[in-house]
Amino acid sequence: MLVFLPPLLIALTISIVLFIIEQLTISLLNSQKGTVDFYDAFSEGLFGVGIHLNTTPTTLILCTSIVTAILSVLAALSFWKLRAGHEKKARFWASTNIIVTLGNMALAIACMAVSFRAQEGVGSGDLLDLIPIKAPTRETILCALDSAEGRQFWASAGCGLARTGRWMLVPLIIFSVVNVVLCLWQIAERGGAEWLFGGKKRSEEKQLGEYVSERL
Numbered sequence: 001m002l003v004f005l006p007p008l009l010i011a012l013t014i015s016i017v018l019f020i021i022e023q024l025t026i027s028l029l030n031s032q033k034g035t036v037d038f039y040d041a042f043s044e045g046l047f048g049v050g051i052h053l054n055t056t057p058t059t060l061i062l063c064t065s066i067v068t069a070i071l072s073v074l075a076a077l078s079f080w081k082l083r084a085g086h087e088k089k090a091r092f093w094a095s096t097n098i099i100v101t102l103g104n105m106a107l108a109i110a111c112m113a114v115s116f117r118a119q120e121g122v123g124s125g126d127l128l129d130l131i132p133i134k135a136p137t138r139e140t141i142l143c144a145l146d147s148a149e150g151r152q153f154w155a156s157a158g159c160g161l162a163r164t165g166r167w168m169l170v171p172l173i174i175f176s177v178v179n180v181v182l183c184l185w186q187i188a189e190r191g192g193a194e195w196l197f198g199g200k201k202r203s204e205e206k207q208l209g210e211y212v213s214e215r216l
Contacts, residue, residue: 018168112169
């Protein structure tokens, strides 16, 4: 069980930190809503172009962080239940763990793809450079404000937090993949797909014999 805890705890920690970072980014921008003319222009359409805020990346990141935290706890429970107990229950928890870990990995990958796609080709230039962008993200706005003349600390902090949150998806995916590998390894130790679909569990003697033969 101990070998499964570190990646699960790391994934859980990353998801919590990611959620906090995204909430801080939202709060920073919203707190300046009444003082930043540029943000007010976006809410109504910049210079009549009709530009509106793209909240999809932020929403996805928040959802991913919440789901990852929940699934990490569920995966830990599945790993624990899989250690011992009736074979029928063990198969149930093994199947649950596969669904949980694969689902978590797929969600994290999809979230990263959408988040990085939204920032593709977007630099940190002048505010007016954002006019062609039909739906800029919070990160785009904050980083543009950070690059503008007379920039303020909150814009720099917001830009840094937004970028950090987006790049934190990379280690989240890495540890999601690790959890999938550990899940498959634990099932393989019991007999692999044959055991999962109703076959007999490999005996400890057989596992020991295979280990010795590999060493020889």
